[in-house]
Amino acid sequence: MLLPHITTDEHGHSLLGEVDLNMEPLGGFGGRDATYFRRIQAATQDVEYWRIGHALPGHFVDFAPTGASTFFAVFSGQMHMTVSNGESVQLARGDMMLAQDIAGQGHMTRFIGQEPCTYLMITMPGGFK
Secondary structure (H helix, E strand, O other), rough: OOOEEEEOOOOOEEEEEEEOOOOOOOOOOOOOOEEEHHHHHHHHHHHOOOEEEOOOOOOOOEEEOOOOOEEEEEEEEEEEEEEOOOEEEEEEOEEEEOEEEEEEOOOOEEEEOOEEEEEEEEEOOOOOO
């Protein structure tokens, strides 16, 4: 499964790309149709913290690095993230993203649309495996 992915180059500029979170069969729990994300599952012991955020449309977070590998999942509303070269990605309900712009300029986040945005952030200093 391809997810939007923010990284930092050697000059401290944030870049937007994609990362493939390999999915594997779950095993005995969900039958042959169930899968899970191997990389996230393998790194659960490295979770520094997680939180559920809630932001109103119009809220703005200026350019800043994440400080650690951070996984985002949007439950409702919309967020729009822009990297230092001007590229951007819009996330809405059901979308996920991995931000690994740990140093440098980081990314900017705007909460857009007509409804509040509720999202999950999982921060993992050891990165996703």
